[in-house]
Amino acid sequence: MSTASKGTALITGASAGIGAVYADRLIKRGYDLILVARNEKLLKEVAAKIAVPGRTVTTLVADLANKESLKQVEKVLREDASITLLVNNAGVGSVASILKDNVEEMDAMIALNITALTRLTYAVAPAFVARGTGTIVNISSVVGIAVEMLNGVYSASKSYVLSFGHTLQRDLADKGVRIQSVLPGATATDFWDVAGYAPQKEGANTMRATDLVDAALAGLDKGELVTIPGLQDADAQDWTQWEEGRRAISKKFSHAKPGARYGV
Structure with a gap:
């Protein structure tokens, strides 16, 4: 367990699941914490459970899908110079098709999964660049x-989060800011209760949240830009080839004339 302070980590969605495990692991690595979530009771329970002598844990109750509440967290990220790590973990999901889901619920999902993550990143990135250091985990x-x-x-x-991570790496890597995009597979958390398929938590291929976070942090230590814990070593080259193929074909899209197959 580290005793030297590594600064402060702000973790969203920290009241349970993946976020709570990040809180436990990061405080043991020497970070002070700011834990963000909607449920004050659960946040305080997490804070009490993970407490480590010499480290501070602050809880910040905020609904990141609410603009005014989100602005409070943005302000902290802009102004608290002790923050060295942002973990954009808060999110919500669904398993329903477009014919069964409520569009208002989908709009709220976009607000949390995309808008909040984007705004929090925009709030902290200039501060990290000004200090020449910082890490963003999405x-x-x-x-x-x-x-x-x-x-x-x-x-x-x-998909947006992954694409956003690629452009963040392009824009910030040479300015001292590290970006890691983490791609969990099915993970045993309450996510599945909200998403509408609770049995997935007990699935044979469902990963424990502790294993997921430990692997993600190991990937961060290794300098990975994209970490996919469930991808086995024998298949890791498939991701490398997929990424190389994507980057290669992206150079072939811009031409003054359509392809001959269109007969234009």
Whole structure:
């Protein structure tokens, strides 16, 4: 367990699941914490459970889907010079098709999964650049690639997080700011209760949240830009090839004339 302070980590969605595990692991690594979530009771329970002598834990009750509440967290990220790490973990999902889901619920999902994550990143990035150091961890999902697996809006929101991470790496890497995009697969958290498929928590291929976070932090230590804990070593080259293929084809899109196959 580290005793030297590594600064402060602000973790969203920290009252349970992946966020709560990040809180436990990061405080043991020497970070002070700011834990953000809607449920004050659960936040305080997490704070009490993970307490470590010499480290401070602050709880900040905020609904990140609410603009005014979100602005409070943005203000903290802009003004608290002790913050060295942002973990954008808060999110919500669904397994329902477009014919069964409520569009207002989908709008709220976009507000949390995309808008809040974006605004928090925009709040902290200039502060990190000014100090020449800082780390942003964005929790995406494997459905950001395997987009047909769950609800379309959820998958699209996680594709956004992955794409956003790539551009953050382009813009910030040479300014001392580290970016990591983490792509969990099915993980045993209450996410599935909210998403509408609680049995997935007990699935044979469902990962424990502790294993997920430990792997994600190991990936961060290794300098990975994208960490996919569930991708086994024998298949890791498939991700490398997919990324290389994506970057290669992106150079072939811009031409003054359509392809001959269109007969234009």
